[in-house]
Amino acid sequence: MNIGNLPFVVAALLVLFGLYTFLFKRNLIKLVIGITLIETGVNLFLVTLGYRTNGISPIYTFAPEAQKMVLPTPQALTLTSIVIGLATTALLLSFAVFIHRHYGTLDVRKVKELKG
Amino acid sequence: MKNEGMTVIVRTVTRFVYGMIILFGFYVIMHGHLTPGGGFQGGAVVASAFALLLVAFGSSGLKGHVNLHWLQSIEEVGALSFLALAFLGIGTAFFYNLLANSGGFLFGASVPAGPNAGVFAAGGLVPLMNWAVGLKVMTGISAVVIIMLIGSSKEETE
């Protein structure tokens, strides 16, 4: 079945939605969700780069003989990116918890102690 | 946030299920060099079992059972053993796979070429590094989840 360019379009849409959420939403948690959406879009883009038509997963254990495989390198890149995304999201959410404890609100317009 | 946990049904099912999730996580870590998986993936599965316990029983139910210092010590052991394994082959290069294809007893069988039935004892340093990373990830993510929910047991640092 020919899927064409559909995964690339979906990845671009995810990145655009994430950018919109990050730039125009007011709640701190929604900003973090926006960043996570951008990360997901980029990861999907990386995995789709390695796809070869009618390829099977690049594992040699119990693999059928003489079959084309998809590229394994983008899968390693995506895995690294997911791990980095986990650490980043954990740190951002910890900062959000402390901001709520100090300022009492999660509205990004009210958290403006440092100006100028 | 409900600190008392969830209903009786959830708690009973969790008591049965969390051991199986931890076992599955260990399987994913251990067979990382043959099937999809490896250190991070298996560690994340085990940490999700821990998060399930936390959600089902609430922070008050787990207060006496969890020691944060133990989690952090095991995490440091995992990190240091990963670096120590990487330093083992420093004679040739950093991260050199010393044990692969060497014929020794510790994962030293020769790696077959092409599609095969999966030789468990092959791979050299890779399964050992999977274990080190898996230890670090499972304790690390569990510690992050606990600290975010309950609060650190140490006093706030100055």
Place this chain on the structure above:
Amino acid sequence: MTALTTHAPILLIALPLLGAFATPLVGKLGRGVRNTLIGLIVLAVAGLAALLAVDVFAASGVPTIYELGGGTFTFPLSGGQVPIRILFEVDGMSAFMGLIAALIALTGAFFSFSYWKERSGGNLYFSLFLMLTAGIFGMVLTGDMFNFFVFLEITSIAAASLVGFRIWRKQSQEAGFKVMAMYTLSGLFVLLAIGLLYGQYGHLNIATLANSIQGSLTDMIALGLLLTGLAMKAGAVPMHMWAPDAYGEAPAPMSAVLVANSQASLYGLFRILFTLFGVTISTGTMGWILIVLALLTIFVGVTMALIQSDLKRLVAFGAVSQIGYMLLGVGVGLAVMAARPEYGLVAMQGGIFHMLNDAACVGLLFFASGAVIQAAGTRDLNQMGGLGHQMKWTSIFFAIGAVALAGVPPFNGFASKFLIYEASFKLSPFLAVIAVLSSIMLLAVFVKAFQAAFLGPRSNASAHVSDPSPGMMLPMVALVLVIIVFGLFPGFFVDHIVTPAAKALWDGRDAYINAVLGG
């Protein structure tokens, strides 16, 4: 000794990582043991960086290569082979950045030992500091694009944690969130660009990519994304909003290392523009984009510094404007690279030399500000006063750092800034005029800060302060020595340290590719 030199690129990253993982365990044994371990690691790192620099500068233009994971290949590769492992490729510019990072790490670590004497939480602080050092070294020494991204994210996470370290102070939490969001966005832009380049060409190694790159539309999009991401992380205007918050809220020794972090991402930008893309793009356009960014940064940084009343934010805005000078020098070099006149190389020498001078001067200013704030108990300039009577040495060091940063002879800031003025005047007199005016304004800003903090009548509240302990004074003395020596003998240092770095970017692209792929 040769074994150390061969393994130096990876030991510069592995030793601080080892220290970062071991510090929480060792810290349980006591403060003295932990300080000894960290001191040994930082001294070893400084020695290795010097050794590597001597080795690379002596090789006169041929980069050193280290393969991570095995001695399978010998470099340069024979025809048709492609590198399949992660390579570290150290040329003149990488070794120079390694020297800067080593200097800042060494002085920062020894200042931190005394700064954290009465406070708790030092284990976590030193662990994060060593991880940030390892990340900076990884960014400047690597020869692989995805490895560069991984180390970029390591430094982002460590730096944002250090900015938000003081959790009882609500401004640091706000600054930490802003910093982490900006760093993550920049990292994602860089990753998207790396994905585009990998999908187009199938390689991740910088030398192999440079060999096969053409200037197609996808490459231009990738270049734009990389430029945006890395300039966002370096703190160039108009994406600079996180920088004064970050430098102002981090603990004092860490602000200097954060400046080194921004300089490392500037290094990444230069590596991509000069070595990865090189002559396949229109260097005139890209050079002028850099020059416009530089002018905005210089001007906005100094102007915002004029109205600050918080001492550390004032120095932070000064640091932001100096990043503009580095961009100006290298931007002028890039803009004229097609025609290759003589002043192009001089401009690059000025910009690169200013990286080292800026690191030393801004480091000294942050250390002195940290000592002042600890002694006075307040950060507001309006409430300080008369500290110069008791803190004689600190006031002298602050004055030296401020005057050197503003570009007054005979200190080192004058040497690098004069090269930038001279070369940019030949390109367009308007650039030199703005640069000189901003230096004068910066001098005025620091005169105001000095007068508010140190001069004036002796106040009652500051009757008990004195110069900080010798542990905090020694790193400041070391930086002052660097400033004075580099200012009195600039020719020697420019010829032996800066020119190999500038030449590695100016016409070292072929040597960079041939070291991996062979003629």
